[in-house]
Amino acid sequence: MKKILPLIAALSLSCSLGFVHAAEAVVKTPQQNKMTACNADAKDKKGDERKAFMKECLSAKKETQQSKMTSCNADAKAKTLKGDERKAFMKECLSAKPAA
Template sequence: MKKIITASLLGLLLASGVHAAGSAQQNLMGTCNTEATGKKGEERKAFMSSCLSDGKKRQQEKMKMCNTDATGKKGDERKAFMSDCLKK
C-alpha cells in the first residue's frame, strides 16, 4: 500500500514539473510570436529561430542566477525560493 501511494505521489510530482516547463516554453513562444508580427516568410522563420534560442539562453542564465542566490538554503526553503525566483 505504501509503495502505491509513494508511486502515485512521485507520478504527480513529475507530471507537475513537466507542465511548468511546458508553460514557460509556451510563454516564450507567445512573446516571440508577438514580436514577430509583421514579418513573413524566411524573415519570420529566422527571427523565430533566433528569438527562441535566445530564450533558452535567458532561461539558463536565470537558472544560474537563482541557483547562486539560493546558496545556503536547504529543503523546502530552497524549493520555495527557486520557484519564486524562476517565476520572475
C-alpha cells in the first residue's frame, strides 16, 4: 500500500501536466496565421496607413495551385516550350512564390 500511493500520485500528476500541455498546444486557424503574418509586415506602419494595409493584406486571396497551373501552362504554351525545356520551366513556375 505504501508503494501504491506514491505511484498513484505520480500518475495523477503526470496526467494533469499532460492536459495542461495539450491545452497550450492549440493549433492556429489559417486566418489566425494570416493575421500574424500581416501584423508582422505592418509593424512599421501607423494609423490610417496601417489600417489600409491590414485590410488589403487580410482580404488578399492566396493563389490556388489550380490557377497557378493554368497560368504556368499558358506561359509555357506562349513560349512554345517542349520536352525537358518545358518540364524545367513548369517546375520553376509552379514552385515560384507569388509576388507580395
